[in-house]
Amino acid sequence: xxxxxxxxxxxxxxxxxxxxxxxxxxxxxxxxxxxxxxxxxxxxxxxxxxxxxxxxxxxxxxxxxxxxxxxxxxxxxxxxxxxxxxxxxxxxxxxxxxxxxxxxxxxxxxxxxxxxxxxxxxxxxxxxxxxxxxxxxxxxxxxxxxxxxxxxxxxxxxxxxxxxxxxxxxxxxxxxxxxxxxxxxxxxxxxxxxxxxxxxxxxxxxxxxxxxx
Numbered sequence: 462x463x464x465x466x467x468x469x470x471x472x473x474x475x476x477x478x479x480x481x482x483x484x485x486x487x488x489x490x491x492x493x494x495x496x497x498x499x500x501x502x503x504x505x506x507x508x509x510x511x512x513x514x515x516x517x518x519x520x521x522x523x524x525x526x527x528x529x530x531x532x533x534x535x536x537x538x539x540x541x542x543x544x545x546x547x548x549x550x551x552x553x554x555x556x557x558x559x560x561x562x563x564x565x566x567x568x569x570x571x572x573x574x575x576x577x578x579x580x581x582x583x584x585x586x587x588x589x590x591x592x593x594x595x596x597x598x599x600x601x602x603x604x605x606x607x608x609x610x611x612x613x614x615x616x617x618x619x620x621x622x623x624x625x626x627x628x629x630x631x632x633x634x635x636x637x638x639x640x641x642x643x644x645x646x647x648x649x650x651x652x653x654x655x656x657x658x659x660x661x662x663x664x665x666x667x668x669x670x671x672x673x674x
Contacts, residue, residue, distance in 0.1 A: 486536045508557055515560050516548045517541075519614075522621045523569065526610050529625065529655045530570025530662055547571065565667045569612045570653030572662035575601035577609070577630070582650035582668040588641045592652055592668050596633040602661070603654075605631035610653040610665070613637065617646050630654055643673045 475482060483490050502510070520527060524541050531540040552566035577594035584590055590613060598605055611624040628635040639648075653665035 512553050520544055523612050526569050526623050530653050564649045568665050569651045570662045570665040574661050574663035575603035576663045576666045577652040580652045580666045580668040582671045584671050584674045587674050588639045591636045593634040596631050606657045607654040612651045614649045615646050647672050
């Protein structure tokens, strides 16, 4: 049963007969019910499913960062849609049945601000990751108060950590506490920046892979 959300002349959400009503980014949308296919999926379709599943499995847990790190001129596209498009085009490697992620090509943000030059991930203290970057802001579009975005991924545990704490570009580093059982694990790290007003962002950099002390 559908639910009317703006009066009798407005849009609706849910199933009514053979159509489905929904809203995306404030736009009312109507689509027909999908027909069940009796055909077996092609190899191309199976490959696309595998690639999509791999990509969305990585991106969905960090959607909070992606909402800050990506912006589309098309209001119908969410931030995760834009991030997914970039990942599918650039960061999936391998062949049928053996796809994997190229962590160095993954982006957590994309935009016109200057990136975090010379970004580097390192672990000097137990269960802690530090990310450093150049504080130079004299070239390009960089502001001392741009706020850092950090994503850490532990493949062995398939876990993500995020920092949107507001540590600013001019500080040049951020330390992030990790669970004690991360000791000895290798993690991947990415660094991006978003302007204080959240209207512009940088293209993120891969800060490297590091073994946690």
